[in-house]
Amino acid sequence: MxxxxxxxxxxxxxxxxxxxxxxxxxxxxxxxxxxxxxxxxxxxxxxxxxxxxxxxxxxxxxxxxxxxxxxxxxxxxxxxxxxxxxxxxxxxxxxxxxGRGWPLERLEGRDVAVVTGGLGCAPTVALIDYLMRRRRRFGRVAIVQGVKHSEDLLWRERYDEWGRRPETRVLLAADVVRGKWPGIQGPVTALFDRLELDFGNTASVMCGPQPMMVAAAHGLMERGVVARRIWLSMERNMQCAVGLCGHCQFGSAFVCRDGPVFSWPELEPLIHQKGF
Structure with missing residues (x-):
């Protein structure tokens, strides 16, 4: 094709x-x-x-x-x-x-932390459904979602359903809270102290605003998650989708072709530099 x-x-x-x-x-x-x-x-x-x-x-x-x-x-x-x-x-x-999707086989047998921010939840929904349908292949699962305003949370019923699954926790954070809210007020990283995971055997997948993902990656590594087991879905200006036009180039990689999912060691050399 x-x-x-x-x-x-x-x-x-x-x-x-x-x-x-x-x-x-x-x-x-x-x-x-x-x-x-x-x-x-x-x-x-x-x-x-x-x-x-x-x-x-x-x-x-x-x-x-x-x-x-x-x-x-x-x-x-x-x-x-x-x-x-x-x-x-x-x-x-x-x-x-x-593009390259989430490393499904490398998540098997491990606890999994799914960390998302804003509409970042959309690229991870297919992954979470995959985990839930094959629940016995994975350890404990933590779904950690942050939003700017509490009313921005999508799929509340789906989050409730996931939270009822065995060894699965849903943790929510909002910068601004209005009305009844089942989570905390603050950044998504403030939820990490509530994680009940074996950090030495945890893999994490992330999607959302880049500053949030960088802070979350550092927060998990400080708790013992191995850097090579952290994957981020990057967002760039993708136009051709096949690595030809160069609009989404990130160092020597193209986000459309070599990503959008990258491991932390692949991103770390450039992700802190302005302009990347």
Whole structure:
């Protein structure tokens, strides 16, 4: 399949998650394309609107769902405003999946800390669903989510469901709290003292604002998590998705091709430097 050629997909469902965040549920119109298409948690697609452009969006659905795939999107620019106007029955172009996803096999047999901030939860949803469906392969799981405002938390029912699973904890933090809130007020790293994990045998996956991920990585390493077992999903200006245009270059790597998931040792030499 030509990675530069969009494939037609139909919108088969739409959920308004918040005033500025929505989810699109898609299905390829060509059954042969659908049958041969598969993604790994952590990968992304390029969503294309004719005459408007395309935008990279993480895949937020379960990879075992053969009926549809989903994207959760925040309205921030021309392309996402156009995507927000789509309704069931509309069609768009899809390229992908692209990039390196989460290291699933390297998480097995370990405690897992999933640390996310803001809409960073979307790229980890497919991973969390993967962990929950194969719960016996992993140790204790901590889902640590931080948001700016308490009302920004998406999928509250899903968080409640995850928190009821065996040896699974959901810890929430918000910078600004209004109304009833089951978490704390403060940065997501303030939750780390509540983690009940074997840090020497813990792997962590992170997604969200880069400063948050850097602070979280340092916080976990200070508690004994090995640096090579920390993975971050990086966000950059990805346009071609195949490592040709250079817009997402990070040192010698391309986030679209070599990421978006990187281990901490891969990022550490450059992540503290201004401009990267």
């Amino acid at each position: 030509n990675p530069l050629l969009p494939r037609e997909a139909e919108v088969i469902g739409r959920d308004q998650e918040s005033p500025t965040i929505f989810s699109l549920h898609l299905r390829f119109t060509d059954a042969r394309v659908a049958a041969g298409w598969h993604f790994e948690p952590g990968q992304f697609n390029m969503l294309y609107m004719a005459g408007i452009g395309e935008v990279p969006i993480s895949i937020s659905s379960d990879p075992d769902d053969e009926e549809r795939f989903s994207h959760t999107i925040r309205v921030v620019g021309r392309e996402t405003r156009a995507l927000a106007r789509l309704q069931p029955g509309d069609r768009i172009g899809v390229r992908g999946p692209f």
